[in-house]
Amino acid sequence: MSVTATASMIRRQIDHGICLLTFDRPESGANVFDAATMADLDQQLDAIEEDDSLEGVVILSAKKSIFIAGADLKTLLRQAQTGEMRSFIAEGQRVFNRLAALKIPTCAAIHGACAGGGYEVTLACDWRVASDDPSTRIGLPETSLGLIPAWGGCTRLPRLIGTEKAAEVILKGKLYSVRDAKGLGLIDEVVSRNQLLDAAKAKIREGKRPASSPLPQADVGEPRTTGNLAPGRAYKIITKTLGRSVEESLAMELNAISELGEIDATQNLIRNFFLAEKYKRGNSKQPVEKIAHAAVIGAGVMGSGIAQWLSSRGVSVILRDVGTEELTRGLASVEKTYADAVKRGIMTEEQAKQGRARIVASSVAIEMRDVQVVVEAASEKLEVKKQIFRDLSAKTPEAATLATNTSALSISDLAGEVKNAERVIGLHFFNPVSRMKLVEVVVGTETSDDTIARALTFVRQIAKLPVTVRDSPGFLVNRVLFPYLLEAAELFENGTSAQEIDDSLLQWGMPMGPLRLIDEIGVDITVDIANTLEKAYGKRDRASKIESQAPVSIGTKETRRLRITKSTNGASQPPSRAPLRMAEGTWQIA
Incomplete structure (x- = not known):
C-alpha cells in the first residue's frame, strides 16, 4: 500500500489497484461536508480520473463512531441567512455527479453515523456496505430541519429503492439501524467492523452496479403539513421526477432547498438544533463523579x-x-x-x-x-x-x-x-x-x-x-403543553369530533394529535397535572368536565387504556382494557 496524496480532509491511498479515500477531518470527532471538504473531494476525483491503473474506489472514515455527519450546518445556516446556499448546494451536486460518473466501481464502507450529505455521497457510489456496530445509523434527516436532501438524495434514492420506501425514509427524516437500513435497501451488505474493508473490496471486484429496470411508482400519500414545508417539497421531487432525467430532478432539488433556506421556520429549526447540541455538551468546567x-x-x-x-x-x-x-x-x-x-x-x-x-x-x-x-x-x-x-x-x-x-x-x-x-x-x-x-x-x-x-x-x-x-408548577414543558391539550379536550366536549381535532394538528405538522397524546399520558394523570396547574395559573389550566368525569380503566400500567365517550343520551360506557382508537365523535375501544 502506498500513499499517493493527502489533502487536508481526505487521505488517498492505493491498495493493490483500489483507491481508498479516507475522510478524516483534522482536530474533530466528526466528518462534515463544508466548502473545504467538497474541494478536497473534487481534487481527489481529479487524481482518480487521471489514473488508468485504478480498479475501483472505496470511501471510508477514520472516525471512531461517525462516517460523515452530513453538511456543515453552521455553513448552511450562514448561507441561508446570506442567500449563498444555492451555490454551495450546486457545487455539491456537481462533485457528487463526478463520483457517480466514474467508469470504475465505487463502494462506501460505512461505520458510524451516516446522515444527510454523508449518505448522499454513498448514493453516488455503486455499492454500500456497513458495519453491524450500534453506532452505525443511516438516514436522511434533512426534512426535520426544514430542508430536503438536495445532493441527490431525493433523486437517487427513489431510483434505488422505489418511491414508496424513499418517501418513508426522506419524509420521516429518521436514522435507521443497519438492520432496518438493509431491509429498506439503503445498504447492500452488513458485516462486522473488522470485515468492512474486505467486504468493500469484494464489492469492487463485482464491478459496476448493474443497471436496473425502473421500479414501479407506488401511490404515496402526500404529506399535508403547513408548519414545515420541507416534506411537501421533497414529496413532489420523489414522486414527479422518477421518469425524468437525473439532471432535471437535481435542478428541482436545488430550487427547492434554495427556497426553503430563505424561510424563517427553516432557519429557526437549524438554530434549535444548535441549541440542543449546546445543552447536550454543557459548559461546566468542574469534574463531576460519574454515576455507577x-x-x-x-x-x-x-x-x-x-x-x-x-x-x-x-x-x-x-x-x-x-x-x-x-x-x-x-x-x-x-x-x-x-x-x-x-x-x-x-x-x-x-x-x-x-x-x-x-x-x-x-x-x-x-x-x-x-x-x-x-x-x-x-x-x-x-x-x-x-x-x-x-x-x-x-x-x-x-x-x-x-x-x-x-x-x-x-x-x-x-x-x-x-x-x-x-x-x-x-x-x-x-x-x-x-x-x-x-x-x-x-x-x-x-x-x-x-x-x-x-x-x-x-x-x-x-x-x-x-x-x-x-421550580414552578408545571415547570416548562407542561406549562406550555397543557393549555394546548386542555383546549383540544374542550373542543371535543363542545362537539368537534376527535378525528377532526387530531387530524388538523397532524396536518399542521405535529407528530401526534392532542387527544391521542392525552390518552398516552393517561386521563387520570392529565387531570392531576391540570389540577396542580389550575391552582397556580387559574382557569386556563382547568380540566374539562369530559376529562374529569371520564371512566378510567387502570389495568396494568403498561397496557392501561382510557376512554372518553361523547354520547347523545348521557350514558357512560363501562371502562375497558382494550386498545383505543379514534372514531367520529367518540374515543372508542377497539
Missing part, C-alpha cells in the same frame, strides 16, 4: 422506563416498589423495551443481557449504601412523595442526589422533608423514556450548585438532553 449506582423508587410506566434506560447506559439500578405485582409488571416492561431494542438493531442480545443484569428489583427495603442518585417515580400525589423523601433522607448516603420525576409538584415542598435539602432536585423524564431525549432539571429554592452540576452531568452521561428550569 442508582435507585429508582416506583416500578410504574415511568419508573420502569427510567430503570431500563439507566441500566442500558451502564448504571447499576435498584428498582424498588411496595408491591410484587407492580414490580412484575415493571420488569416485564423493561424486558419488552430491551427486546424491542434488539429487534430494531439498536443493541445486540448480549448488550441487552448485560443491561437486564444491572437491575435488582425489590419490594422490601434494600441497602442503598453505594447509591449515588435516587430517582423517585411514584404516583403524582404530594403526600406519597413526601413520605418517600422522608425515608430517603434517613436511608441514603448524605452525598447521594435525591431526585424526583414529578411532572408538576413543587421540588421545594419535597425538599422540606429532607435533612439536607440542598441535595434535592427534579429530573423530569418524558414517556416513553427510551425514545424521549428531553429531561427537565428542576432547581428548587434550596438546591445547591453542586447538586445542579451533578444532575446535569448525570443526564448527559445517560445520553439525554438536560434543560434547566426553576
Whole structure:
C-alpha cells in the first residue's frame, strides 16, 4: 500500500489497484461536508480520473463512531441567512455527479453515523456496505430541519429503492439501524467492523452496479403539513421526477432547498438544533463523579422506563416498589423495551443481557449504601412523595442526589422533608423514556450548585438532553403543553369530533394529535397535572368536565387504556382494557 496524496480532509491511498479515500477531518470527532471538504473531494476525483491503473474506489472514515455527519450546518445556516446556499448546494451536486460518473466501481464502507450529505455521497457510489456496530445509523434527516436532501438524495434514492420506501425514509427524516437500513435497501451488505474493508473490496471486484429496470411508482400519500414545508417539497421531487432525467430532478432539488433556506421556520429549526447540541455538551468546567449506582423508587410506566434506560447506559439500578405485582409488571416492561431494542438493531442480545443484569428489583427495603442518585417515580400525589423523601433522607448516603420525576409538584415542598435539602432536585423524564431525549432539571429554592452540576452531568452521561428550569408548577414543558391539550379536550366536549381535532394538528405538522397524546399520558394523570396547574395559573389550566368525569380503566400500567365517550343520551360506557382508537365523535375501544 502506498500513499499517493493527502489533502487536508481526505487521505488517498492505493491498495493493490483500489483507491481508498479516507475522510478524516483534522482536530474533530466528526466528518462534515463544508466548502473545504467538497474541494478536497473534487481534487481527489481529479487524481482518480487521471489514473488508468485504478480498479475501483472505496470511501471510508477514520472516525471512531461517525462516517460523515452530513453538511456543515453552521455553513448552511450562514448561507441561508446570506442567500449563498444555492451555490454551495450546486457545487455539491456537481462533485457528487463526478463520483457517480466514474467508469470504475465505487463502494462506501460505512461505520458510524451516516446522515444527510454523508449518505448522499454513498448514493453516488455503486455499492454500500456497513458495519453491524450500534453506532452505525443511516438516514436522511434533512426534512426535520426544514430542508430536503438536495445532493441527490431525493433523486437517487427513489431510483434505488422505489418511491414508496424513499418517501418513508426522506419524509420521516429518521436514522435507521443497519438492520432496518438493509431491509429498506439503503445498504447492500452488513458485516462486522473488522470485515468492512474486505467486504468493500469484494464489492469492487463485482464491478459496476448493474443497471436496473425502473421500479414501479407506488401511490404515496402526500404529506399535508403547513408548519414545515420541507416534506411537501421533497414529496413532489420523489414522486414527479422518477421518469425524468437525473439532471432535471437535481435542478428541482436545488430550487427547492434554495427556497426553503430563505424561510424563517427553516432557519429557526437549524438554530434549535444548535441549541440542543449546546445543552447536550454543557459548559461546566468542574469534574463531576460519574454515576455507577442508582435507585429508582416506583416500578410504574415511568419508573420502569427510567430503570431500563439507566441500566442500558451502564448504571447499576435498584428498582424498588411496595408491591410484587407492580414490580412484575415493571420488569416485564423493561424486558419488552430491551427486546424491542434488539429487534430494531439498536443493541445486540448480549448488550441487552448485560443491561437486564444491572437491575435488582425489590419490594422490601434494600441497602442503598453505594447509591449515588435516587430517582423517585411514584404516583403524582404530594403526600406519597413526601413520605418517600422522608425515608430517603434517613436511608441514603448524605452525598447521594435525591431526585424526583414529578411532572408538576413543587421540588421545594419535597425538599422540606429532607435533612439536607440542598441535595434535592427534579429530573423530569418524558414517556416513553427510551425514545424521549428531553429531561427537565428542576432547581428548587434550596438546591445547591453542586447538586445542579451533578444532575446535569448525570443526564448527559445517560445520553439525554438536560434543560434547566426553576421550580414552578408545571415547570416548562407542561406549562406550555397543557393549555394546548386542555383546549383540544374542550373542543371535543363542545362537539368537534376527535378525528377532526387530531387530524388538523397532524396536518399542521405535529407528530401526534392532542387527544391521542392525552390518552398516552393517561386521563387520570392529565387531570392531576391540570389540577396542580389550575391552582397556580387559574382557569386556563382547568380540566374539562369530559376529562374529569371520564371512566378510567387502570389495568396494568403498561397496557392501561382510557376512554372518553361523547354520547347523545348521557350514558357512560363501562371502562375497558382494550386498545383505543379514534372514531367520529367518540374515543372508542377497539
